[in-house]
């Protein structure tokens with residue numbers, strides 16, 4: 001059966017946090033739909049709910065109320081094991097701070113997500129090397145994170161996100177710790193990955209970065225205040 005065009009959909013998503021006497025609506029009534037193959041930037045001031053959204057979209061957190069459908073299935077009906085399996089299979093995460101294990105080589109870091117599945121060791125190594133090749137780092141496979149530049153470490157993190165061939169890449173300020181030239185190179189890589197068919201959602205504070213995507217969703221106080229429509233070629 002052909003894949004449905006809609007990859008994910010949220011309906012009136014709310015995430016409420018209680019900290020002491022303070023109630024924070026990190027997400028308030030956020031409804032959005034993202035189709036397969038889209039390349040989306042999520043923008044908004046600090047505290048507007050961008051990371052909260054990414055955590056919900058990546059099943060790291062559940063909404064307080066509202067629905068989240070992934071590939072047509074309501075995630076509220078899935079138990080934690082099912083969510084973890086779906087996350088491992090379908091979603092790659094990239095963070096501002098790379099989140100690499102310092103004592104593992106580039107290849108070791110990239111192979112980590114495969115430890116949770118029953119992939120044999122040799123195949124883990126082969127797939128890690130293939131992922132490193134895809135991000136242009138095959139010749140650094142045996143380097144430790146401390147022996148790599150910031151941009152190279154972010155490439156390792158992207159390779160790790162790719163190693164399970166996910167449909168969706170979620171990147172939370174992936175260029176935030178990089179200089180502008182290195183950040184632009186990382187954005188070239190995301191554009192390439194999107195061209196190859198992966199749906200990409202990137203949180204950024206940088207309008208230049210956002211301009212390189214195909215759609216911008218803007219948040220303010222947990223609400224979506226602007227959403228440039230998905231491009232016509234994706235709606236055809």
Ligand SMILES: Nc1ncnc2c1ncn2[C@@H]1O[C@H](COP(=O)(O)OP(=O)(O)OP(=O)(O)O)[C@@H](O)[C@H]1O
Nearest residue numbers: 017018019024026045046047048049050051052053
């Ligand atoms: N675990 C938590 N407990 C209480 N409040 C939280 C928690 N996580 C986030 N918040 C609050 O929710 C709001 C949204 O936070 P979030 O991290 O999503 O913002 P953001 O848009 O990613 O900001 P930034 O650009 O600074 O990363 C903030 O007001 C934050 O203080």
Ligand SMILES: [Mg+2]
Nearest residue numbers: 050051052172
């Ligand atoms: Mg954030």
